[in-house]
Amino acid sequence: MPNLKHNIKILFWVFSALFFSLIAYLTYFQIYERDKLITSSYSIYNKRLIEEEKKILRGSILDRNGIVLAKSVEVDGVQKREYLDGPAFAHVIGYSRRIYQQGNTGIEKAYDRELLGMVGNDPMTILRKLILARKKVGDNVYLTIDKALQDLAYKEMEGKKGAVVALNPKTGEILAMVSTPSYDPNTLGENWEEIMTSSEHVVLNRATQGLYPPGSTFKIITTAAALTYKPELYDKTFNCKGYIIVDGDRINDFGGIAHGIEDFKQAFYRSCNSFFIQLGLDLGSENLQTMAYAFGLNKGVPLEIDTVKNQFPPLEKRTSLAETSIGQGEMLVTPLSMALVASAVANDGVMMKPHLMKYVVDSISGAVIEKSTPSQYLNPISKKVAYTIKQLMIGAVNDKEGTGKAAQISGVTVAGKTGTAENPHGAPHAWFVGFAPAENPQIVVSVIVENGGQGGKVAAPIARDIIRAYLSK
Structure with missing residues (x-):
């Protein structure tokens, strides 16, 4: 009998331990992992979420001015997602097709929980929604994007391959992000x-996932490294013969043009390859690499939607250093990254963290339940260095020999840098990065046209039109 009582006690404590372990396990997932498991966008086969989504009228996505860009409607009792400005916004908004087991992308993926009304909802808010709405309704996401500017950028890029990124350098708000060619998510x-x-x-977002040699737009980085680590190089002059030989390799200036004796300013305005190659050699690999890393060109950009990592190769040979100094070689960057490079110059050396969401609004009460606040991302250069580069970029647009003259706007001081990036797959890529008004920058624009040719002739006018349209508002 004593043994029986002893065994019963042991079984009691074993089953009690198992019971409380089960309670603890379920409580942990209910409190800490519930939303993550329920709303995981990475599993397109999440049957529970698919069934839940059928019961919820997905929230709308709107631009910064309240213009609806995507919404859900019911047709014969079945929910249908409509994209009101399809191709122009396809790569930013993405698509929501989880109920068809095809997943979500873009903003639809990044703010899936908000659009399903599963964030920031206390029990009273949920009850109010159930009482006031005929069915569960998701919340509405307002973007930082300006629809008019987005439409203009898309129109400018029609018939071309490439991307446009426009942002506010003071806040990091992305004002436009276009990738072409595009597709219609409605189809x-x-x-x-x-x-x-x-x-x-067409589904590739070239603005955040397209990798390109930056060409002469990278001379902003080379200049920043010189001004930061060896400021005496700013006073150097150079005799450009139209080419330079590095360890037996001949590297030509664009068109083989010999610029003759020139100082730093003239070399920047003209985008002289020979000058900047020699500048890079004088700087050394470590200094150039350190500055490139400071601008984030060795990593991906943090953003709500998918981005890829920039590629900055080790500069083990003098020829690699020479090519990289002018944005050639094995280095690859995204158009978004180059927009951020220009934004740091525009914003006194501080690079703000880019973002696409402005705020999230409760669909029933109209209350703001989430809001983005500006935050610093990187601080690659000093205010003094940023000011000097800004003056050089103003000259590149406004000087009679500047390569960016096509970006000039009457009554507005535009600062910019062109790029004509050679690549092994055809004609050079055309680049332009710039901002305005230079005295108090409100907008930064990065443009790349694949195989477009000269940046000053092809990309600069696109940036000019976008800047002018935004400032005219």
Whole structure:
């Protein structure tokens, strides 16, 4: 009998331990992991979420001025997602097709929980929604994007491959982000296979995931390194012969033009390759690499939607250092990254963290339940260095020999830098990065046109039109 009582006690404590462990396990997931598991956008086969989504009228996505860009409607009891400005916003907004087991992308993915009304909702808010709404309704996401500016950027890029990024350098708000060629997310149902396997890679967001040699826009970095680590180089002059030889390799200036004797300012305005190659050699690999890293060109940009990591190769040979000094070689960057480079110059050396969400609004009460606040991302250069580079970029646009003259706007001081990036797959890529008004920058624009040729002739006018339109408002 004593043994029986002893065994019963042991079984009691064993089952008690198992019971409380189960309670603790379930409590942990209910409190800490519930939302993550329920709303995981990474599993397109999450049947529970698919069934929940069928019961929820997905919230709308709007631009910064309250213009609806995406909304859900019911057709014969079935929810349908409508994209009101389809191709122009396809790469920013993305698509929501989880109920078809095709996943979510873009803002639809990043703010999935908000659009399903699963964030910031206390029990009373949920009850109010159930009482006031005929069915569960998701919350509305307002973007930093300006629809008019987005539409203009898309129109400027029609018929071209490339990307445009426009942002506010003081806040990091992205004002426009366009990638072309694009696709219409409204037609994904009937054209899924064709769109996903397109030889033009129409689903690729070239603004955040396209990797390109930056060409002469990188001379901003080379200049920053010189002014920071060896400021005496700013007073150097150089005799440009139209080419320079580095360890037996001949590297030509664009068109083989010999600029003759020139100082730092003239070399920047003209975008002289020979001058900047020699500048890079004088700087050394460590200084140039350190500055590139300070600008974030060795990593990806933190953003709500998917980005890729920039590629900055080790500069082990003098020829690699020479090529990199002018934005050539093996280095690859995204258009968003180059917009941020220009934004640091515009914002006294401080690079603000970019973002696409302005705020999230409760669909029933209209209360703001989430809001983005500006925050610093990087601080690669001093205010003094930023000021000097800004003056050089003003000269590149306004000087009679400047390569960026096509970006000039009457009554507005534009600062910019062109780039004509050679690549092994055809004609050079055309680049332009710039901002305005230079005295008090409100907008930064980065433009790349794949195989477009000269940046000053192709990319600069696109940036000019976008800057002018934004400032005219």
